[in-house]
Structures are given as C-alpha cells and as structure tokens.
Amino acid sequence: MAEVDGPVLAKSKPKVHVADQQVAKILSIFIRWAVFGFLCLGLGFWAGAQNAQLRWALRQPSDKQLLTSQGWRQDGTGVFYRWCLEQCHAPQMYGGGVLKVFEVKCVDRPCGDILMRFNVLNSKREMIDQIVLNEKGLHGETRRFMIEAQNPDAASLELAEFSARAKV
Secondary structure: OHHHHHHHHHHHHHHHHHHHHHHHHHHHHHHHHHHHHHHHHHHHHHHHHHHHHHHHHHHOOOHHHHHHHOOOEEOOOOEEEEEOOOOOOOOOOOOOOEEEEEEEEEOOOOOEEEEEEEEEEOOOOOEEEEEEEEEEEOOOOEEEEEEEEOOOOOOEEEEEEEEEEOOO
16 A cells, blocks of 8 residues: 555645746746846836936026126126116215125135126216225135225226135
8 A cells, every 4th residue: 555655646746836936937037027027117217317317407607697697797706896777776875976786606616716897987988097906715705895085076986807716
C-alpha cells in the first residue's frame, strides 16, 4: 500500500509545483509591467511640470524689460535710475525753488558709490546752478533722493551725469 500511495503523491506534487511556477511567472511579468507603467506615469507628470514651468518663464518678461517698460533707464552695469513717477509725494516748495524725487535701483549688483549731477534750470531752460550728490547703494536696494534747488528762479531739474561704481 505504501508503494501505491508513494508514486501517486510524487506525480501530484510536480503538477502543483508547475502551477505555482506559472503563477509566479505571470505575477513577475505583471509586476514588471506595473513598475514600468508607474515609471512612465511619473515621467509624464515630471515632463508636464517642466513644460509648464518653461512656458511660464518664457511668458514672464525679465526684470530688465519690466523696469524699462516702467520708465527706468539703465547705466549699462545693472543699475537703473529715473525720476520718481508714483508714490513719491514730494513736498511743495513755497517762495520759489524746485523739489523732485530721484530713484536709483541696484538690481544686478551693488551700486557702490553713486554720483549724481543735476542741472538747475530756469523757466527759459538756462542752467543757473548745479547740484552734486554722492551716495552709496547696496545690492537689491532702491534708493530715493530728494533733489532740492532753493533758488527762487529755479523752474526744473535735469540729470546731467549719473554713475554708480562698486568696489568689487
């Protein structure tokens, strides 16, 4: 009896073992494809995010373009300047004279020593005086200067010279 049961059990074991191998093979193929699918999905999300970021960067004007469109002038070294246009609230001078606000923006580098020379003009646009300012500016800083000419004949101010030299 032992001989009959032995060979029958021996024959049935390999069938279960073969079925387990087939299931394991199918399962490993499925796992490989699932990992590959998730990898492709993640790569797709990453590529889409990079594409959106690039489109956003191309749509935004650069700082220099934005400042130029707002009336700022550049001295060629990354320092911008202009007569103040908004939110300056320069006080009114009584009894003659001129008072204006001048802005300097240090965008790409420190401004260092800022030299500004202004011509004071009368109503006939003739120069009657000159104002010279020496100041300092740091990187990323926006400076506002009150330019005041107390001469009663003064009608306007004109920028004659501007330079910003940083000691690097």
